[in-house]
Amino acid sequence: MSSRTSPAPRAALAACPPYVQGKSAIAGMEKPIKLSSNESPFGPSPAAKAAYLAAVDELHRYPDGSQRALREALAARFDVEADRLIAGNGSEELILLALRAFVDPGDQVVLSQNGFVMTRIHALAQGAEVIEVAEADWRVSVDNILAAVTERTKVVAIANPNNPTGTYISAAELRRLHAGLPADVLLMIDSAYGDYVVAPDYDSGIAIVRTASNAIMTRTFSKLYGLAGMRIGWAYGSPDVIAAIQRIRTPFNANAPALAAATAALGDRDYADRVRDHTIAWRGRMAAALADMGIPVVPSVTNFLLLTLPADSGLTSKGVAAHLLERGIIPRPLGVSGPGNSLRITIGTEEENLAFLAAMESCVRRVPSPVQ
Ligand SMILES: *Cc1c(COP(=O)(O)O)cnc(C)c1O
Numbered sequence: 250m251s252s253r254t255s256p257a258p259r260a261a262l263a264a265c266p267p268y269v270q271g272k273s274a275i276a277g278m279e280k281p282i283k284l285s286s287n288e289s290p291f292g293p294s295p296a297a298k299a300a301y302l303a304a305v306d307e308l309h310r311y312p313d314g315s316q317r318a319l320r321e322a323l324a325a326r327f328d329v330e331a332d333r334l335i336a337g338n339g340s341e342e343l344i345l346l347a348l349r350a351f352v353d354p355g356d357q358v359v360l361s362q363n364g365f366v367m368t369r370i371h372a373l374a375q376g377a378e379v380i381e382v383a384e385a386d387w388r389v390s391v392d393n394i395l396a397a398v399t400e401r402t403k404v405v406a407i408a409n410p411n412n413p414t415g416t417y418i419s420a421a422e423l424r425r426l427h428a429g430l431p432a433d434v435l436l437m438i439d440s441a442y443g444d445y446v447v448a449p450d451y452d453s454g455i456a457i458v459r460t461a462s463n464a465i466m467t468r469t470f471s472k473l474y475g476l477a478g479m480r481i482g483w484a485y486g487s488p489d490v491i492a493a494i495q496r497i498r499t500p501f502n503a504n505a506p507a508l509a510a511a512t513a514a515l516g517d518r519d520y521a522d523r524v525r526d527h528t529i530a531w532r533g534r535m536a537a538a539l540a541d542m543g544i545p546v547v548p549s550v551t552n553f554l555l556l557t558l559p560a561d562s563g564l565t566s567k568g569v570a571a572h573l574l575e576r577g578i579i580p581r582p583l584g585v586s587g588p589g590n591s592l593r594i595t596i597g598t599e600e601e602n603l604a605f606l607a608a609m610e611s612c613v614r615r616v617p618s619p620v621q
Contacts, residue, residue, distance in 0.1 A: 261354065261376035268370060272579050282604055284595040285581040287412070287442075287553050289475035291527075291598070293510060294520035297476065300513035304506035312505035319503070319512045323483055326515055327455060333491050336503040336511070340441055340467040340482025343494070345371045347465055347484070348404065350493040351435050352377045356403035361389045364408045365439050372404070387414040387547045387555070391422050395429040405430060406437035409454070410446060413583055413593040415549030420452035427457050427464060435490065436464040441482075442551040444473035445525055451550070455485060462487045465494075470507075472552060473521055473528075474514040481507040528552045531596045538606050542613045555583075558590045564612070566592050572612040578605055 251257075271285030293301075316336045324331035337343040344367060352358060354376025360369055362384045372379050378401075382393045389407050398405065405426070410417040418426075427436055438454035446453070454466030465486035471477035481503060486494070514521070536546040536554060543562065547555040558564040569592055570582040578601075581593040594605065 259374075259376070261374055265370050265373045268366060271581050275574055275577060275579065278577050280577075282578045282597060282601045284597055284601065284605060285579045285593075286477070287472060287551070287593075287595045288477050289473060289524055289552070290595075290601060291475055291524050293475040293479075294514050294517035296517040296520070297474070297510040297514035300509040301479070301506050304509045307505060310505065312501050312503060312508055314500040316503055316508060319483070319508050319515075322512045322515045323485075327485070329455060329459070329485050333458075333488055334483055334485055335491055335494055335498070336481060336483045336508065337498070338482075338502050338504070338507075339471060339480040340439070340469040340484065341365075341367050342480075342502060343465075343467050343482055343484040344368050344406075344437065344439065346494045346498055347435070347437055347467075347486075347490070348372055348375050348377075350490075350497055352403050355401070357399060357401045358404045358406065359394055359397050359402055360405075361394065361407045361411065363387075363411055363414050364406060365412060365441070368406050368408075368437070368439065372406075377403070384411075384414070387411075388416045389418050389422075391418065391426045391429070394426060398430065398434065402431075402434050404435045404437060406439065408439040408441065410440075410442040410549075410551045412442065412551070413553070413555050413581070413591075414547050415442075415551045415553055415555055416547060417446060417448070417451055417550050419448075419450040420456060421450070423452055423454070423457055427461060430463070432463055434463060436461070438464065438466045440466050441469045441472055443468060444521070445528055445552050446550045447525075447529065448550060458485050458487060462489065465490050470511045470514060473524055474511070475524070476507070476510055476514060479507040479510055480504075481511045483511075527599075528596045531599070531602050535594075535596065535602055535606065539609065542609060544609070544613070553593055553595045556592045556594060558592070560590070564590075566590050569609075569612055572615070573605070573608050576604070576608040576611075578608055 352375040358372040358377040440453040443453035469482040566582040
């Protein structure tokens with residue numbers, strides 16, 4: 250008989266690091282400027298809010314388990330097959346379900362060094378051996394990933410654009426990655442930030458998934474559409490991949506107000522376009538202003554910037570974060586969990602961005618210049 254006094258969780262769970270959420274409050278501060286979680290500073294479109302409010306009268310009904318309205322709206326918008334779409338409680342749930350459907354204990358899951366933290370946690374919880382592949386120049390390295398794939402590899406997962414780097418690989422590179430994988434390896438493409446990318450050589454994964462038998466792309470309403478609190482995401486996958494996930498998802502994994510709000514958000518294209526254009530304009534302005542201060546920024550196609558503090562600048566991610574927090578601004582320092590001495594900053598409203606830049610100016614000025 251075991252001497253345990255409580256049930257033992259599965260052994261794989263011991264290897265799972267806890268997820269650390271971005272800081273969302275500053276003690277004693279009423280309304281901090283939250284630039285730590287890549288949320289939209291504008292919130293959802295008025296149409297999405299109205300759909301959410303209207304859903305209140307139907308809260309006693311189960312959601313549409315077939316998720317038909319949202320799937321059909323997505324199919325029309327992205328020119329994909331509705332029966333190959335699935336919605337989830339955030340795209341994060343769909344990443345979890347894909348890993349659960351395909352990964353057995355001991356299988357290898359190949360991840361890029363800077364991908365989505367939750368992908369790694371879910372793979373570890375599955376009992377997978379996680380192989381993390383180095384990036385090159387802050388970008389996903391297709392060569393390094395392909396070199397890491399072995400007979401035991403079951404899944405290759407990347408975020409494109411990547412987080413926290415903000416970079417992307419081109420459609421041609423993505424094609425090369427897919428073409429280099431054995432047909433029995435599942436390629437998972439997390440395109441949470443795909444809605445911000447206007448580069449003509451970008452493929453969110455739709456073009457690959459359309460004809461592949463071993464690929465899935467996940468997307469979200471948490472970022473551009475401002476619905477992070479609703480928890481609603483979607484995936485487009487190869488027919489067999491979607492069928493496997495359908496078998497294990499709970500029938501009502503996407504709740505009714507979330508389905509309604511997301512469908513409405515998708516319909517308000519002007520609003521989404523305006524948010525995207527604001528983000529792109531300020532992303533450029535902020536990167537330029539930071540470069541003028543001597544702070545390099547990784548070129549981003551997303552709604553955030555990765556500030557890489559030079560070793561000789563006297564600036565540390567911890568020190569800069571403390572300086573910003575004193576001024577009511579919450580960044581995401583990545584000194585420990587992410588790349589080296591860096592901070593991730595979400596693009597905010599004009600007012601928030603200007604406050605951030607002013608705080609950075611005063612931070613940089615405060616540090617004595619290095620002796621020449
Ligand atoms: C924000 C984010 C997501 C979105 O997760 P949701 O569960 O849809 O909110 C997925 N992947 C990455 C890389 C992200 O940064």
